[in-house]
Amino acid sequence: NAGVMQNPRHLVRRRGQEARLRCSPMKGHSHVYWYRQLPEEGLKFMVYLQKENIIDESGMPKERFSAEFPKEGPSILRIQQVVRGDSAAYFCASSPTGRRRQETQYFGPGTRLLVL
């Protein structure tokens, strides 16, 4: 059973470009969470999605960031007009049903975004 998959593993963008980060949850998981890890910091929650629904985006910056989890295909975290402060590791996690009392979140290997 494959784990959570993220691609690309490393992404380099110049300021002003767009970054698209992809996450495929574990087989049988329908809930996805995105976290960001700045250098020397712990992970910070960004957004929680189910298929075709954003459940909680309270950790997402108000501008330039968006996330989706379509009926078919991976979840996408999109960053428009990237700035150097967006350089970070972005982790995706998944869980089976999202019932909070029950579940552990399983993490992918992360995408390292570097903005030049």
Next chain:
Amino acid sequence: AQTVTQSQPEMSVQEAETVTLSCTYDTSESNYYLFWYKQPPSRQMILVIRQEAYKQQNATENRFSVNFQKAAKSFSLKISDSQLGDTAMYFCAFMNPTGYALNFGKGTSLLVTP
């Protein structure tokens, strides 16, 4: 908002020895969930152990165990018989029962030496 504090930025232990990593948290909730995640040099986040606050018994997973002190809001991780492969960043995390976001501490870098 809950805060998670890991007061030891770096620790070192010799192979086969025991080491304890500390974690404290702040919450007004009575029921919640605590986790330890490991991030080795590969940067993959790996679950080490979890604890439900309503359970008095400390969780154990092979060489990893926790000392959960609810009144003191303390959740330390003990690694017994340390192995070189235990070298990693260790993150303590908190989840309250009404949310799904994990709140992470800043991590402790553990180095296991031969």
